[in-house]
Amino acid sequence: MKFAIPATVLSLFAFANAASVLPRQAGFCPEASRFGILGVKPTNLSPGDKFTITANFTCGINQYNIVPKYIDYYIEVPENVNNGHEPPILLARRTFSKSHGDVDKFTTHLPDAFYFTGAAYTVQMDITYAINGTLGKPFYVVGGTEAGVNITDPNSI
C-alpha cells in the first residue's frame, strides 16, 4: 500500500495533463464549426452601413467533409422573437469554389428594410452541401449557423 496514490491526486494529474494538451492541438474543431465559422464586422449596424462577412469552412471541410455548394446569407430575427412574422432579408447568395480557398469573405451593405429597434437580429448563413446517398449518388441538404448583430434604424417601426 506504500505506493497507492489517492484517486483525487490521479484525477488532478489527468486534468492537468488534458489541460496542457488541448490548447496545443492544431486546428481543434468544435462540432458547432461543421457548417462554418461565421464572423461579422462591425456588429452595430444601421441601414446602408457597410460591413464584412467572413465564413471559414476549414473545419467543416477537413473534419466533417462538409463542402458548401451554395452559401446564402440573411438578416433574420431569431425564432420566437418579435411577432414571428418577419421574413428573412437576403444579403447575398454565393457559390462556393474550393479553388478560392476555404474562406468566403465579402463586403456588403445592410439593406434599407424595416427593422425593429432594440430587437435581436442575426446574420444567418445557410449552406447547401452534398452527401452521398445509399447508392453513392449525391443529394443536397442544408445546414446553417448564425452570428448576432445590433441594428439601429432611424426610421424604425
Ligand SMILES: *[C@@H]1O[C@H](CO)[C@@H](O)[C@H](O)[C@H]1NC(C)=O
Ligand atoms: C480558418 O479556421 C481554421 C481552423 O479554425 C484556422 O486555422 C484558419 O487560420 C482560419 N482561416 C482564416 C483565414 O481565418
Ligand SMILES: *[C@@H]1O[C@H](CO)[C@@H](O)[C@H](O)[C@H]1NC(C)=O
Ligand atoms: C461521395 O463519394 C465520392 C466518391 O466515392 C467521394 O469522393 C466524396 O468524398 C463523397 N462525398 C461525401 C460528402 O462523403
Ligand SMILES: *[C@@H]1O[C@H](CO)[C@@H](O)[C@H](O)[C@H]1NC(C)=O
Ligand atoms: C448589442 O448591443 C448590446 C447592448 O449595447 C451589447 O451588449 C451586445 O454585445 C451587442 N451585440 C453585438 C453582437 O454587438
